[in-house]
Amino acid sequence: MSESNHEPIISIQGLEMNYGGKQVLKGINLDVYEGQIIGYIGPNGAGKSTTVKIMLGLVKGYSGRVRIFGKDISNGEVEYKARIGYVPEVAEMYDSLTPQEYLTFVGELYGLERRLADHKAQRLMEQFGLEEVYFNRISSLSKGMRQKVLLISSLLHNPDILFLDEPLSGLDANSVMVVKEMLANLAAEGKTIFYSSHIMEVVEKISSRIILLNEGNVVADGSFEQLQEQLHEGTLEEIFTELTGYHEHKDTAARIVSIVKEVQR
Amino acid sequence: MSDFKTLILLDRCKGLFEKAGMDYVQMRRILQVKLTMDGRRASTLIGKTSRSADPEELSNQFMKSLWIYAVMGVVMIPLVVMGHNLIFQMSFVFGILMFMIMTSLISDFSSVLLDVRDHTILGSKPVNVKTINMAKAIHIMIYLFFITGSLTAAPLAGALFRYGILFFLVFVLEICLMDLLIVAITALLYWLVLRFFDGEKLKDIINYVQISLTMVMAVGYQLLARVFNLVDLQIGYEAHWWHVFLFPVWFAAPFEMLFGGHRGEAIIVFSLLSVFLPLLAVWIYVRTIPSFEANLRKLSNQTARKKGRGGQWPDVLGRWICRSREEQVFFRFALGMIRKERDYKLKVYPSLGLSLIVPFIFMFNTFHSGSSWEDIRSGNSYLLLYFCGLVVPSAVMMLQYTSSPKGAWIFDTVPLRDHVPVYKGTLKACIVQLILPIFVVESIVFTLIFGVRILPDLLVILVMTLLYTVISFRLMGLEMPFTEPAQAGTQSGKAGLMLLLFLILGAMAGLHLAFRFSTSGVYVLLAVAFIANITVWKLAFRNL
Numbered sequence: 001m002s003e004s005n006h007e008p009i010i011s012i013q014g015l016e017m018n019y020g021g022k023q024v025l026k027g028i029n030l031d032v033y034e035g036q037i038i039g040y041i042g043p044n045g046a047g048k049s050t051t052v053k054i055m056l057g058l059v060k061g062y063s064g065r066v067r068i069f070g071k072d073i074s075n076g077e078v079e080y081k082a083r084i085g086y087v088p089e090v091a092e093m094y095d096s097l098t099p100q101e102y103l104t105f106v107g108e109l110y111g112l113e114r115r116l117a118d119h120k121a122q123r124l125m126e127q128f129g130l131e132e133v134y135f136n137r138i139s140s141l142s143k144g145m146r147q148k149v150l151l152i153s154s155l156l157h158n159p160d161i162l163f164l165d166e167p168l169s170g171l172d173a174n175s176v177m178v179v180k181e182m183l184a185n186l187a188a189e190g191k192t193i194f195y196s197s198h199i200m201e202v203v204e205k206i207s208s209r210i211i212l213l214n215e216g217n218v219v220a221d222g223s224f225e226q227l228q229e230q231l232h233e234g235t236l237e238e239i240f241t242e243l244t245g246y247h248e249h250k251d252t253a254a255r256i257v258s259i260v261k262e263v264q265r
Numbered sequence: 266m267s268d269f270k271t272l273i274l275l276d277r278c279k280g281l282f283e284k285a286g287m288d289y290v291q292m293r294r295i296l297q298v299k300l301t302m303d304g305r306r307a308s309t310l311i312g313k314t315s316r317s318a319d320p321e322e323l324s325n326q327f328m329k330s331l332w333i334y335a336v337m338g339v340v341m342i343p344l345v346v347m348g349h350n351l352i353f354q355m356s357f358v359f360g361i362l363m364f365m366i367m368t369s370l371i372s373d374f375s376s377v378l379l380d381v382r383d384h385t386i387l388g389s390k391p392v393n394v395k396t397i398n399m400a401k402a403i404h405i406m407i408y409l410f411f412i413t414g415s416l417t418a419a420p421l422a423g424a425l426f427r428y429g430i431l432f433f434l435v436f437v438l439e440i441c442l443m444d445l446l447i448v449a450i451t452a453l454l455y456w457l458v459l460r461f462f463d464g465e466k467l468k469d470i471i472n473y474v475q476i477s478l479t480m481v482m483a484v485g486y487q488l489l490a491r492v493f494n495l496v497d498l499q500i501g502y503e504a505h506w507w508h509v510f511l512f513p514v515w516f517a518a519p520f521e522m523l524f525g526g527h528r529g530e531a532i533i534v535f536s537l538l539s540v541f542l543p544l545l546a547v548w549i550y551v552r553t554i555p556s557f558e559a560n561l562r563k564l565s566n567q568t569a570r571k572k573g574r575g576g577q578w579p580d581v582l583g584r585w586i587c588r589s590r591e592e593q594v595f596f597r598f599a600l601g602m603i604r605k606e607r608d609y610k611l612k613v614y615p616s617l618g619l620s621l622i623v624p625f626i627f628m629f630n631t632f633h634s635g636s637s638w639e640d641i642r643s644g645n646s647y648l649l650l651y652f653c654g655l656v657v658p659s660a661v662m663m664l665q666y667t668s669s670p671k672g673a674w675i676f677d678t679v680p681l682r683d684h685v686p687v688y689k690g691t692l693k694a695c696i697v698q699l700i701l702p703i704f705v706v707e708s709i710v711f712t713l714i715f716g717v718r719i720l721p722d723l724l725v726i727l728v729m730t731l732l733y734t735v736i737s738f739r740l741m742g743l744e745m746p747f748t749e750p751a752q753a754g755t756q757s758g759k760a761g762l763m764l765l766l767f768l769i770l771g772a773m774a775g776l777h778l779a780f781r782f783s784t785s786g787v788y789v790l791l792a793v794a795f796i797a798n799i800t801v802w803k804l805a806f807r808n809l
Binding site: 056058076078079080081082084086088090092094096097105106108109110111137 | 393
């Protein structure tokens with residue numbers, strides 16, 4: 001990794017966060033460099049979404065230092081967000097709007113000219129096979145379609161960093177291939193991609209660097225091959241369960257089955 | 266997305282916003298999106314949800330709903346221009362205004378105040394917080410301006426002609442202050458609820474406000490006639506200390522002070538309150554905004570709930586009134602749906618409340634038309650109890666609708682031999698949860714009024730109501746319960762059938778009256794109705 005000769009594009013130092021008496025982040029340290037595809041993984045509640053939300057300024061009241069594009073984000077300035085694209089975990093959109101209306105709106109908020117945003121959105125919709133629903137309400141779209149609209153909304157303004165929280169949820173296998181390939185291409189163009197997913201096979205394949213979070217701490221950081229070497233495990237799934245200390249999956253499954261069998265006929 | 270005239274007007278203040286550190290272009294764009302979405306939202310008053318896919322055609326729904334407010338405003342003209350007791354008249358006017366504006370703010374505009382999506386969607390974009398907050402404030406102001414404007418247009422015009430320009434200006438000023446107070450109170454109310462409860466509780470409260478708004482609108486027409494009588498009242502105003510708690514009186518006080526000629530200390534205090542309290546409330550509200558925003562997050566977070574109340578009795582009751590096991594299952598299921606489904610409550614509870622009140626309104630009318638109390642007590646007015654049945658058709662019809670029709674696949678995938686237990690269980694749940702409580706409450710009140718002599722008649726009415734329920738069910742030809750999407754015009758689509766059902770209800774009451782010829786007639790009718798009931802309950806579920 002070419003960490004020595006570049007300024008990190010994202011730099012997190014000693015990040016801690018409390019939510020109602022519970023410490024969700026316990027001192028995260030992280031330097032991310034241009035062109036990296038970072039798979040940010042961990043069990044539910046490990047603090048993945050919280051980290052991303054802090055970097056976007058959606059969650060305040062953290063302690064520690066977060067620098068993006070070399071600037072501390074805690075001063076309340078919002079300009080840095082113009083170079084970031086974001087896909088939230090829950091597909092929150094103004095769904096009484098049509099994709100056209102929503103996407104041009106988002107594009108304009110990012111500072112694009114309306115005609116350009118519209119034109120770009122329409123062509124991206126076409127590429128994702130959604131040209132037919134461009135003028136339908138978002139509320140009438142299927143889960144996969146909504147996810148694609150959300151993806152488009154994060155790309156319109158050609159951002160330098162992409163934060164993608166579960167970007168593949170609801171997409172079919174073909175669309176997943178497209179998105180995976182697209183992410184690789186974007187990274188090759190020098191974009192930095194920071195994304196989280198629960199599907200370990202995908203993370204394994206496309207990430208140039210994997211960061212595993214558990215109970216608010218970074219417990220693993222490196223390329224897939226490096227992690228394999230360190231831990232002598234074959235798949236990312238095995239690494240994941242090893243490091244998050246979850247060994248009971250067989251027992252739990254056995255208990256579930258025994259409860260299922262309780263029905264009398 | 267069309268450009269709104271309001272925004273073109275707003276463009277004139279562009280420089281002002283930019284001087285205050287806001288990005289006007291972004292703010293305007295946010296407002297445009299918000300207004301577009303408003304146009305596609307259904308208003309509680311009209312009760313219409315949008316079906317059509319064409320957005321442009323629907324974008325003016327909100328504007329259309331304003332007509333109703335304008336008409337209500339006309340009703341207030343006599344209150345303003347007639348009579349010589351300004352403090353009474355204006356208190357009334359402000360009372361109505363406050364109620365209307367506050368309930369419509371809560372029922373139609375909560376989704377705006379409580380939109381959790383804003384945080385994610387706007388917060389992640391390069392838009393500064395000032396711009397977002399200002400857009401929100403202006404959005405609410407635009408909404409209030411339209412609602413208040415259409416409500417007060419008529420009374421304001423009336424005031425202008427009757428009392429002149431000065432009165433008019435004071436009226437406008439007081440209305441603006443009232444709006445401020447309403448916004449601040451509503452927001453503080455939400456803040457309090459969110460502080461101590463979770464988002465679900467708040468949604469429930471909003472739901473009940475919507476229900477009461479719909480109900481008051483319906484009953485309001487009945488009460489209107491009485492209001493005109495009140496205008497002629499010539500009572501001298503005497504201030505009491507507890508009037509401090511009646512907000513409308515504050516806003517009426519300046520009129521009495523300036524134009525009515527009474528300048529008591531109380532009047533002056535109230536007048537001052539009407540000016541300073543709204544300002545104070547807004548100041549407090551602005552102070553709580555950060556903590557309000559933090560609490561808003563509760564709306565999307567679920568807190569664990571303790572085991573619901575209700576406990577054992579649905580089980581016991583189900584076993585008692587349902588024969589088969591499947592029927593019991595669906596009885597309990599339907600009971601839960603009726604209690605929890607907010608759409609169902611919103612559609613049915615207003616008519617439930619109405620059917621609770623209507624018998625008394627009619628009785629009150631007979632009372633007013635000269636009959637003495639004794640006449641009523643010994644007469645046949647208890648047959649008004651049949652009006653309880655008014656709720657039955659809509660309650661039964663609404664059983665087929667739900668806000669989550671997609672959940673209906675469960676009916677197709679479970680091994681059900683036939684659908685009869687589904688219908689039977691649901692109908693019984695509807696009777697137990699809605700119809701019987703109303704009937705019991707009314708029966709107690711009626712027994713208190715008419716004495717125990719009507720007990721046999723009450724029994725007849727009960728059996729008749731059950732019969733009526735199952736007849737309504739059969740004539741409606743329902744879909745599977747809780748499977749159809751609740752859509753526009755669901756109620757009006759079957760207007761003819763509703764009329765027929767009301768006629769049947771009337772016929773039942775008539776039959777009952779006819780059987781009153783002798784003391785034993787009631788018992789004969791009871792026996793007949795009972796047998797009819799059993800037969801019809803058996804027949805009604807065939808060939809579903």
